[in-house]
Amino acid sequence: MPKRALSGIAVMAAVALLTAACGTTTNNPATTAKIAKGNLKGVKFAFAMPTSQGQVYVAQQKTFTTQAQALGAKVTVYDNHGDADTMLRNADLMVAARPDVIVEYPSVANATDRVGQKFKTAGIPCIAINVPVKGCSFFNFDQVALAKLGAQAMAKKMAARGWDGTNTTVLIGQASQLGSSVNIAVTSFYDELSRIVPNMKHVSSSAITSTTTQITADQGYQGDLGLTADSGYTATLHSLQSMPQKRNLVVYTVSDDTTQGVLRAADTQGRTAKTLLSGYGGTLQGLNAVREGGVWATDQNGFFPQWGEFLLAMSVAIAQGVEPPALTSPPQVVLTKENVDTYYKPGTEELIKMPALPKASRYLLDTGILQKFGNVEGAE
Template identity: 25%
Template sequence: MKKQTRVVWIAAVLALAAVLSAMYLLGRLASGTGSSPSTPVSSPAPDEGRRIKIGFANFTNDVQFPQQVKQSIEQEAKKHGIELVTADNRLDGATALRNAERFMTEGVDLVIEFQIDERYGNIIMDRLRLAGIPVIAIDIPMPGAIFFGADNYRAGYMAGTALGNAIKSKWQGKLDRLFMLELPQAGPIPAARMQGQRDGLESIIGAVPEDRVLHLDSKSTFDESKRLVEEELKKLSPGLKLAFVNMNDDTALGSLKAVQDAGRAGDSLIVGQNGTEPFLKELYKDNATLVGSTAYFPEKYGEKLIPAALMMLKGQPVPPYLFTNHVFIDKNNVGQYILRDK
């Protein structure tokens, strides 16, 4: 009997603790000092008649894809009469944090964040949340921010299946090495892009043994990818069949330059991600090494980002995930897209 009483007493204490915890959380949410995982804290709408000010911190201003993202946001902000404060995160988390702090001092109403380092995402979001500034994160999620960008796994899978079909057609499904030009510091969501490419490839030609896979930290740049691939090629015997999956088109073009310089372009097949103009121009030349690239249409990002930002500032509901459209561009349809933004 004593044992039953003790069990009932413990259960009552646990139930009371759960109720108090729930009351505390609801109080935080009601007061604006806490947030649910899918609903970022939003700041009050700007005063009537005051011009809305939005901060946009770009991934980097030195690569075409984020350059096009920036241009599209600038164009859309101008169309809506928004004051846009811009910054360059320079592929660096610490720089992104400084930029976020500057946005706070300049009194922005909302921040659009495009930054590479997952480790700084929590810090940046904590600062902005305490300041009551809502956030939209581009391509790389940040905790508590609305996400806009790639449907990473699907975009990767599209490229992977195209690569698998190319290997099946050109090499009868034989593959000696798979190069994966990754970006581990960006975290698990962009990593899904890489997983999608491998899964798509393996759905066509079968599993690639791990001892034939080279995982390389591309830093998301042409130069680093080229350097890494050059180093690995020196270790490999001539004549091996090589396939390359990439974080973006810059790493794909870096891989392309490396195999061309090494005289191994004929034994290589490469897919990209983003569908940027430099990649499409190479593809349009009927380059036998490039299979194609999944397009993200960065020149259209602003058309979705700015309206979503305005809805948030008006207190209107916005889905926690907003995806861009994807199309896989290869030699058969590249002519439809090569001049799409002209």
């Protein structure tokens, strides 16, 4: 549970906490005190996105920048280009620029310790997105919880078509470069789906490793589908060669961009009539596809493009002396044809309102930042 610093030494506690977060002295104690009061005017953020090749990441970066600027902050954006070398170079560039806060979205998991050490040595407070970075506070989906909700929604879609373990093959698509903190969603989806769909052999998440390809004969496969439409297309075409064409097909990915490629691959193979897809991210293409109620049946949504306001609130909370939980998560919901227009204006990606924050994340409400945007239930 979050712990607050004593009010009488709020500024000292804020400085001490930010020191602990990155292991050394803070960049600017005066700025820390300013942030602690919720004043972001003139505060400098460095924002490292994983790649500009995915529209979901571009949308998230643009929203963060827009929302930060609306509060008077300045944002410099760095593109990690999907590889470790660029990620490390960008870490050096960000440290040299001396921002007040670094927001790091790693492009790969295997460089995070080195990046975290750079931030720690520099003493710059940092927040990691989606993939943990040692020494940084962590913001991400509650992957396991959202994946289970996704499996339950997909099971209903399958039941409506008369699909079960006797006639359906499930392909789960990991993105290996993002490591276990993301791909736990993939294996958790299969765990829950195989538990609740009739005639499917249940396989637990822990039994599916990063190198597993065939989970069970005919019923379950795992592929590395990546994070882009091109990788999704190529890898799905390859995976389909192992799957009986007479069986129905369910595919789960960790990115709407990937799902676009999977859809193209299924169409190329003439399999769309017997395919259900589950996306992840809430892009306009994904939202509109879900609205159609066809092949793209569900979409896991943690309101990914809107994460900016939560990251800004998290920066203020840390400066106020709040110790964040191990995981701070956004509001989460699985979108279907039946509920998509509850959250987005029909035919658009324009947000109406997000549901309430998970319990562990509600400390963000106390910063007053979310109320400035008024788009989260309970933060009007």
